[in-house]
Amino acid sequence: MVTTSNKSERVPSDKVNSRVERSRHTVLTTAFELLSEGGVTSFTVDEVARRSGVAKTTIYRHWPTREALVIDACSRMIAEQETPDTGSLEGDVTAILMEIAHLLPTANWSFVLPSIVDTAERNPEFAEIHSRIQRGHAAPLREVLQRAVGRGELSAHADVSTIVAALLGPLFYRRWFSREPIDDQFVKEIIKRVLASL
Amino acid sequence: MVTTSNKSERVPSDKVNSRVERSRHTVLTTAFELLSEGGVTSFTVDEVARRSGVAKTTIYRHWPTREALVIDACSRMIAEQETPDTGSLEGDVTAILMEIAHLLPTANWSFVLPSIVDTAERNPEFAEIHSRIQRGHAAPLREVLQRAVGRGELSAHADVSTIVAALLGPLFYRRWFSREPIDDQFVKEIIKRVLASL
């Protein structure tokens, strides 16, 4: 009895290949793809069903509502950027910003983000997601700045939050507002100017 | 005959109070208000009709399609900011950024802009509007920077476009991405750091 009971409490690795998990995965992949193309607005459950091949009824067996699915798909968008450790603040910052600069014109999330920003403006749930995504982007930068403080390379009074805005702001500005290209020269200019003023 | 013909060729000031122009104005005002509240997505012609009191059929007599009305309403959003002239570059830049900083949390356009940015990502017509709005925001800054070059206060080799991004980027970043408050201290910090590096 106990043995039987234990067998039905499967470990996660078992569940991955179960039928439910296959469906979940297929739907989420398609949902994310759809979000990247049209943003939150034009996202429909019917289209997910059409593209994924998973029946709409099955989708509603997994997610209670359209919004739940959108939120779930958006959550998979949080960038897992790794923090470099070159030994110097300038080296670390350059590594981070260069990677972001290269991702901005191509990565899927850069096409969805405006949509999330807009939705977050009036929807608390999306505001929460947006907040998590944002923290994900800023985290590596905050970490290398803190490390620089630890090494004495940066004053302990330095306002990390301001510096992050001074570094990321110009890049984001070019991607979504002025829509100018973000070349390496530009990134280096920004870094040089911001770090010079510390 | 000629006199009669001339009378029908009215001057614009006459037209302002005509019935058509009254309708146009009422509808556009309501449309803009609606856009400010819900963004481009939740904007519906039916709601404009309900709120404005103008019949939906009349609205469609003026604008061929919903999109045309949205675009027309968005176009009225272009900020008409005046360029200061304090004599020094720092004074001018401070005046401009302080005004923007105070508008960012309150002005109607700041609630609609994410919506336009998102739509512009996939719609050329909105990309054009967005471009005009953007140029409107950056124009005063570009002008005072050019003036500073003329006075010799700024090197002729200075990349104006980069400096604009370095100044506006952090403010926009805080408004729409990190969602942190934008206090005067922050604005002054940004200005100080950017101008110090010139």
Place this chain on the structure above:
DNA sequence: ATGATACGATACGGTATCGTAGCGTTTAAT
């Protein structure tokens, strides 16, 4: 093998929205 669970297909009901038709009424110019 058998039963439980998940899935697929189709068809709905309900709602929102776009854009139009028809027709009577108001406005405003002559």
Place this chain on the structure above:
DNA sequence: ATTAAACGCTACGATACCGTATCGTATCAT
């Protein structure tokens, strides 16, 4: 006063979506 243009009202047709119901089929553990 007459008349043309603009407006309001109601009612549509068409479409797209959400979310559910029904029922038959496939999967999978035991």
